[in-house]
Amino acid sequence: MTRGEIKDVILEIIADIDEDADMDGLNPDEPLRDQLDLDSMDFLDIVMELRKRYKLQIPEADYHELATLTSCINYLEPKLKAL
Amino acid sequence: MADYSLIIIGGGLSGLAAGIRFARFGGSVLILEKHVIPGGLNSYYFRKGFLLETGLHAMTNFAEPGDKRAPLNRLFRQLKLSRHDFITHEQFSSLIHFPAGNTLRFSNDFSLLQEQIASRFPAEIDGFNSLLAVVNGYDPFTPKAWISTRVMLARFLHDPLLIDMILLPLMVYGNSEEHDMDFSQFVIMFRSIYQEGFFRPDGTMKDFLALLVDKFTSYGGEIRYSSPVESIAITDQQASHVKLAGGETITCDAVISTVGAPGTFAMLSLPRQEEKYAGRMTFVESIYILPRQTKKEVKSDHTIIFYCLSDQLQYCQPVKPVDTSWGVICFPENFQGMPPSDYFQIRITHAANYDLWKKASPLEYTAMKQEWGAKSREMSAKIIGNYEQNIVYEDSFTPITIERYTAKARGAVYGSPVKIKDGRTPCRNVFIAGTDQGFLGIVGSMLSGVSIVNQHILTDN
Numbered sequence: 054m055t056r057g058e059i060k061d062v063i064l065e066i067i068a069d070i071d072e073d074a075d076m077d078g079l080n081p082d083e084p085l086r087d088q089l090d091l092d093s094m095d096f097l098d099i100v101m102e103l104r105k106r107y108k109l110q111i112p113e114a115d116y117h118e119l120a121t122l123t124s125c126i127n128y129l130e131p132k133l134k135a136l
Numbered sequence: 137m138a139d140y141s142l143i144i145i146g147g148g149l150s151g152l153a154a155g156i157r158f159a160r161f162g163g164s165v166l167i168l169e170k171h172v173i174p175g176g177l178n179s180y181y182f183r184k185g186f187l188l189e190t191g192l193h194a195m196t197n198f199a200e201p202g203d204k205r206a207p208l209n210r211l212f213r214q215l216k217l218s219r220h221d222f223i224t225h226e227q228f229s230s231l232i233h234f235p236a237g238n239t240l241r242f243s244n245d246f247s248l249l250q251e252q253i254a255s256r257f258p259a260e261i262d263g264f265n266s267l268l269a270v271v272n273g274y275d276p277f278t279p280k281a282w283i284s285t286r287v288m289l290a291r292f293l294h295d296p297l298l299i300d301m302i303l304l305p306l307m308v309y310g311n312s313e314e315h316d317m318d319f320s321q322f323v324i325m326f327r328s329i330y331q332e333g334f335f336r337p338d339g340t341m342k343d344f345l346a347l348l349v350d351k352f353t354s355y356g357g358e359i360r361y362s363s364p365v366e367s368i369a370i371t372d373q374q375a376s377h378v379k380l381a382g383g384e385t386i387t388c389d390a391v392i393s394t395v396g397a398p399g400t401f402a403m404l405s406l407p408r409q410e411e412k413y414a415g416r417m418t419f420v421e422s423i424y425i426l427p428r429q430t431k432k433e434v435k436s437d438h439t440i441i442f443y444c445l446s447d448q449l450q451y452c453q454p455v456k457p458v459d460t461s462w463g464v465i466c467f468p469e470n471f472q473g474m475p476p477s478d479y480f481q482i483r484i485t486h487a488a489n490y491d492l493w494k495k496a497s498p499l500e501y502t503a504m505k506q507e508w509g510a511k512s513r514e515m516s517a518k519i520i521g522n523y524e525q526n527i528v529y530e531d532s533f534t535p536i537t538i539e540r541y542t543a544k545a546r547g548a549v550y551g552s553p554v555k556i557k558d559g560r561t562p563c564r565n566v567f568i569a570g571t572d573q574g575f576l577g578i579v580g581s582m583l584s585g586v587s588i589v590n591q592h593i594l595t596d597n
Contacts, residue, residue: 072218073202090204094214097590101161113595 054133059126062106063099067091070098081122107133138387140166140358142593143378145365145403146394146543148176149578150570152348154392154585156215158593159355166386167357168378170364170543174349176394177542177549178578180341184529186479188423189341190541191549193440193466193483194334196309197327197579198226198244206332208579214586217351223338225471227439230334232301233519234444240301241438244333257298267292271327276320279557283319300449304442305329307451308464308485310576312415312550314452321576328577334439336471368393368403368566375566378403390593393561394570394585395543397552404563408545413572415548416453418535420488422509425479430526435519436480441465443519457492458508460515482523484516490535490546505532550576559588567592 054062060081067074067089074089085091099119103109109132111119118128142158144151147169158165173179178191199206201219212219229243240256242249254261267289289299303317306325311317317325337344349359364381368391377387393400397413408414444462451462463486469477486508496504509532513524535547544551551571559567567588575584 070216071204071213072220073204092205092210094210094586094590097594098214101594105161 054130054136056126056130059129059133060122063122063125063129066099066102069102070095079122084120085122085125086120103129107136109133138377138389140164140386140388142166142390142392143168143386143388144392144394145378145400146176146570147171147174147359147361148394148542148570148581149178149348150573150581150585151176151392151394152345152352152585153211153215153582154394154569154589155357155359156348156352156355157586157589159352159357160216161594162356163593165357166388167352167359168363168365168380169359169361171541172361174345174359174361175341177538177544178341179345179541183531186425186529187340187342188531189468190533192336192341192578193309193464193468193485194227194336194471195579196329196332196334196577198224198333198335207328207583208332211579211583211586214590215348215351215582217347224335225338225473227334228470228472229438230305230440230442231438232304232442234297234301235447238297238301242330244335246331249330253298257295260293260295260298263292263294264298271323274320274323276323280320285317285319285322286315288319288322296448300444303451304444304449304462305440307449308442308462310550310580311451312417312548312571312576313553314416321574324575324580328579334471336468365395365403367405368563370404370563373564375404375563390565390567392559392567392569392585392588392593394568396545396570397556397568397572398545399543400561400566400568404561404566406562410545412554413552414545415551415553416490416546417451417550418453418488418490418538418547419485419549420458420493420508420512420532420534421483421485422512422530422532424482424484424523424527425529426482426523426526427528428476428478428480430523431480433526434482434521434523436467436470436482439467439470441519443516445515445518452487454487454489457489457504458512459487460508460511462486463512463516465516465520479528482516482520484512486512488535488547490539490548493534493536493547501534501536505534544571559592 100111119125141163142165144167147167155167180189197208199208232240240252366381367379368375369377375391377385379385398408398410402408446461466483469480538547555574557574559573569585569588573584
């Protein structure tokens, strides 16, 4: 998967989790949590969706890697490369 | 491989929420419900063509769609239910009614309560606002030692009458302790009732439960009714299967029990520990159905009236079968924008003594229902006027009814005064969700189911 495709996957998962998510004007380097007003329960949904879709196990110690859109892509790129 | 990854005991609101949460991500899950329909304490039944709801007076934690941090909307996101498609009806207003004309009105607009306190207890409003600042800054979800709400309130408020008035709705809608409550629980209840407020879903409890069951089964979850669990079998210190009352066994990797601490311990062949975990606050409720045209004969402009006709609120198990000196009078039709109907209901709730109802013979039980029903009507008539002559149908439930249909030990609707906040049991793959885990009310118990799945089942701790 390319970086662009990974970005689309993340945005699609967020839109799926939160029907009120406003993706316009999202700054890729600012925390998603603040911009979208998400909480830790919502973040667990992102992790669980990635597990469900790609059999990807993300340990709790790595959750902070998903803080911003850019850090998500950086973290997921090697893991999803083969897909 | 086990038959199911997860077995949930109890198809009430916490069990259904836990089930949806786990099934949503592809987990195989079975809910076992002992009754013929779902809902547990918040269910329904039919009599004479009327659909009667059990438990529900109102849902708490009202929030408009879009307010992302509100518990109601967080719950909907976790269950992947659309909050925009969920139509709600907010309360009109509610009343706290104490002796000598002392009343406070409140609604889903918090400023009404502040104005009422400022005008009726002018010496207390500054203290109330200081208390409010503490409530707003408090984190009630981080585990901490028990703190007395009455001691905390006495720091800010001086009039014992006002303290009891503020406490009555918060206690009667979710306090499993007698006389006092843990301050964290007070903060949760204060927010959910005074700052967020009462509403009800469009349609009936039957519709709401159908929404949840449909969501659950759409993710592949399975639910079986009339399936009481007899025991949870342990192999190598882990639950390996559950045994149904009929003898059938079903294997699983983990169990979430929503039947309360004593019932769960009994299934694990451990001592029930009722003296520690069985609550003492249980209730009787009478439901009256009256023709709509007689509604003007009673004082029915509020949604819920919380009354106390003695000088001090005795929030405890009464020494008599029922304590009619305080209670709740609910008008379930009094929510904004409800469709008109030919009838209206009055529901009246009082604290009750489980042991006295339990030991009554069938004849005595029927006589007690009649005697205390009459006393309840007499007492409530002092507040809303006479309505007895207009009743077309009535029914009532007691602590024994609650115990029979809901598995709540001693009929204690709010469960144990000692909460098991992390949901853990002596068995490492068996967890407790629902009332005895600590969140109460419909929204609270559902969040309990969600959070136990998040903490223990989805993440591998």
